[in-house]
Amino acid sequence: MIPLQHIRKTEETDEALLQAYKQTGDQELLARLYLRYSDLVYGTCLKYLKDGELAKDAVMNIYHELLLKLNNHSVDNFKGWLYVLAKNHCLMYLRSAKKNVTVEFQQEIMQSVEFSHLDNVLEREQEFKSLENCIETLSADQKLSIRLFYLESKCYNEIVEETGLEWNKVRSLIQNGRRNLKICMEKNG
CATH class of the missing domain: 1.10.10.10 (Winged helix-like DNA-binding domain superfamily/Winged helix DNA-binding domain)
Known part of the structure; x- marks a missing residue:
């Protein structure tokens, strides 16, 4: 295990940041890792939600979801896992939006x-x-x-x-x- 102080920002791999976050719980490490792929998450959300503001909200919600789920999952490929998490988040949002259709009272x-x-x-x-x-x-x-x-x-x-x-x-x-x-x-x- 490499001590956190010895990891230079230019040498940080996804795996090293993820392992360091899981050991310390330091959200700055997770945020640094998440920011690497925030454009990917935003693009994925925009693709599914087709609305820039909804996609921005989803990026924030996915980070919160990441905090909750990451401790319960073993992640070998963070980028791929994050993409699937973002996609599933958007699909669940779309599914729940269909259930909450508002119609005018006549x-x-x-x-x-x-x-x-x-x-x-x-x-x-x-x-x-x-x-x-x-x-x-x-x-x-x-x-x-x-x-x-x-x-x-x-x-x-x-x-x-x-x-x-x-x-x-x-x-x-x-x-x-x-x-x-x-x-x-x-x-x-």
Whole structure:
């Protein structure tokens, strides 16, 4: 290990700075390393976010994320790892931005939705009744396997333990039961 005092700025490798940061926790070392690649991070963010201000904010947020993640990861190639971190940060931002779409409130539409919502509820209730009727037409083993798998969210292994059936038999019962339910539901409209 090379003491920090003996590392000259011109000779600092990414690995030496990273190792020194992990040993000392000195953020100046990490900042020095990050600044080497800040143009890469900014360019990556600009590529994905397509907005200069958002990209600048992302560069700062990624540095904060770097502080949190670096201690939990073994990094052999800092530049490559940082690029992937920046890319994933931008993709997560874009994904969360899609979820938070704001739409204008239009009262005339909202009032008509009340009635269509009621129709949808009644339609869904009828579908559930049809499904229940179709489940009753299944063989006893299929019915039990379908109920345990879909209604009680049990996995194949749990169903095997509860029923004493073989794993392949449970898989077959669920697949055939699902197919029979689909046929029955299509017949009943």
